[in-house]
Amino acid sequence: MDTYQTMDVAVVGGGPAGLSAAVTLARSLRSVAVVDAGEPRNAPAEGAHNVLGQDGIAPRDLLAAGRREAQEYGALFHDDRAVTARRHDGGFELVLAGGTVVHARRLLLATGLVDELPDVPGVRELWGSSVLHCAYCHGWEVRGRRIGVLGTSPMSVHQAMMFRQLSEHVTLFVHTMPDPDDDAWERLAGLGVEVVDGLVRMLRTDRGVLRTVVLADGHEFPVDAVTVTPRFVARSDLFEQLGGTLTAYPMGAFVATGPMGRTDLPGVWAAGNTSDLAAMVAAAEGAGVAAATAVNADLVAEDADTAMRARAERYAVA
Ligand SMILES: Cc1cc2nc3c(=O)[nH]c(=O)nc-3n(C[C@H](O)[C@H](O)[C@H](O)COP(=O)(O)OP(=O)(O)OC[C@H]3O[C@@H](n4cnc5c(N)ncnc54)[C@H](O)[C@@H]3O)c2cc1C
Missing domain, CATH: 3.50.50.60 (FAD/NAD(P)-binding domain)
Structure with a gap:
């Protein structure tokens, strides 16, 4: 010793x-x-x-x-x-x-x-590359791209609005997010953020590249990046x-x-x-x-x- x-x-x-x-x-x-x-x-x-x-x-x-x-x-x-x-x-x-x-x-x-990341297959594997949390850290790099927001917390609405500043193509996947108030829905609608109900089953990749968000009901949505709130x-x-x-x-x-x-x-x-x-x-x-x-x-x-x-x-x- x-x-x-x-x-x-x-x-x-x-x-x-x-x-x-x-x-x-x-x-x-x-x-x-x-x-x-x-x-x-x-x-x-x-x-x-x-x-x-x-x-x-x-x-x-x-x-x-x-x-x-x-x-x-x-x-x-x-x-x-x-x-x-x-x-x-x-x-x-x-x-x-x-x-x-x-x-x-x-x-x-x-x-x-x-x-502590949401327990959705693909999130941990892509963390820091195409699964992101911070608009200031990675926002510029995904500006204008298709961004999915994985809803897990009351902060997810805020995150959707933050990334909407950087891209017109933002989709909020409600997943396990608590119900936002009416004001939040109105704001998202006003900004043109698409809102998708239902649980997310996984993030699908092809040769390590993020391709889609897959819902529990099988629907898939093409994305270039996904944001999460750890x-x-x-x-x-x-x-x-x-x-x-x-x-x-x-x-x-x-x-x-x-x-x-x-x-x-x-x-x-x-x-x-x-x-x-x-x-x-x-x-x-x-x-x-x-x-x-x-x-x-x-x-x-x-x-x-x-x-x-x-x-x-x-x-x-x-
Ligand atoms: C994916 C990702 C991307 C990011 N990108 C940016 C960016 O672009 N710009 C930006 O400004 N910020 C970015 N951040 C935030 C940035 O990582 C933090 O601001 C920064 O790391 C905080 O520094 P820190 O010294 O507090 O902690 P850390 O950088 O995490 O350093 C803590 C160190 O302590 C060590 N340690 C912990 N426990 C012990 C122990 N018991 N004994 C010995 N060593 C120990 C760890 O091993 C680690 O080396 C990003 C964060 C993430 C997750």
């Missing part, structure tokens, strides 16, 4: 939020350990959009560049999964799946979220082991924080999709930077208090 020196900060998660935090902390000469299991949420996507200056960059290339920057400033990386977290000696102890133990004074959780559930094992509880909302659950990412557990911060389920890459990066500055400020205050006490003791002895 490898145990390293106590770090100032352990960052769990090496996605956009965790890497941005690591760069900010390492540039403040904080010792930082980043633990990353290497499963960023947008891994199935070809490119990350709305990333200023790097629009369309492959998600793994963006993270590789961020990791290089963090390493150049001195951050240490563990390519592993943190499986347990507990309080230890005034700070934290993480145990990684491979047996390594990391000690740190502060903990920053940037573990992202899990997209449940977004923050990865929270470590937070819960430390005594935290997730905050639920109708579309999922997240780690609640203040504006700079401080959780209600002393010494624990969260950033990115862990605490903001809607955060895109740029917002996750910003949250990582903000949380890192707050963690650094907290350590600066603690270091000043420690130095003050040490000085007072020196004078008391003299």
Whole structure:
């Protein structure tokens, strides 16, 4: 079992939020350990959009560049999964799946979220390519195409309207969606969104390419892309082991924080999709930077208090 020196900060998660935090902390000469299991949420996507200056960059290339920057400033990386977290000696102890133990004074959780997808054959297989959830991430790429919206939640009407901004050919498949109010039907009708009743049985592909939405009654509707509304559930094992509880909302659950990412557990911060389920890459990066500055400020205050006490003791002895 490898145990390293106590770090100032352990960052769990090496996605956009965790890497941005690591760069900010390492540039403040904080010792930082980043633990990353290497499963960023947008891994199935070809490119990350709305990333200023790097629009369309492959998600793994963006993270590789961020990791290089963090390493150049001195951050240490563990390519592993943190499986347990507990309080230890005034700070934290993480145990990684491979047996390594990391000690740190502060903990920053940037573990992202899990997209819980509707259980319809074809959805998981095409997730991130032609099964989409975010008009800002992939909307431009499917503009003007035939877009089917798989209705599973009250948000599906909103999603249909969002994608209608990008294409005249939007069909809302009611599937398991709760009944929208009259106003919603009127709006969809006004926008020319076709509404199809009935359960969806599957998405049919041909050589890996999405072709049709197949209803339970056998009817098929040609589409080029399908949008879904996953449940977004923050990865929270470590937070819960430390005594935290997730905050639920109708579309999922997240780690609640203040504006700079401080959780209600002393010494624990969260950033990115862990605490903001809607955060895109740029917002996750910003949250990582903000949380890192707050963690650094907290350590600066603690270091000043420690130095003050040490000085007072020196004078008391003299
Ligand atoms: C298909 C798809 C396409 C998208 N496209 C775009 C886009 O074009 N533009 C855009 O701005 N946004 C896009 N997004 C959203 C984007 O993925 C998120 O904004 C971004 O990933 C959030 O970053 P994060 O750092 O919070 O989490 P993540 O990127 O998910 O990173 C979390 C990291 O933490 C690691 N981790 C989790 N638990 C542990 C643990 N216990 N121990 C160690 N490591 C752990 C994970 O393995 C992962 O590497 C897309 C999302 C999806 C699903």
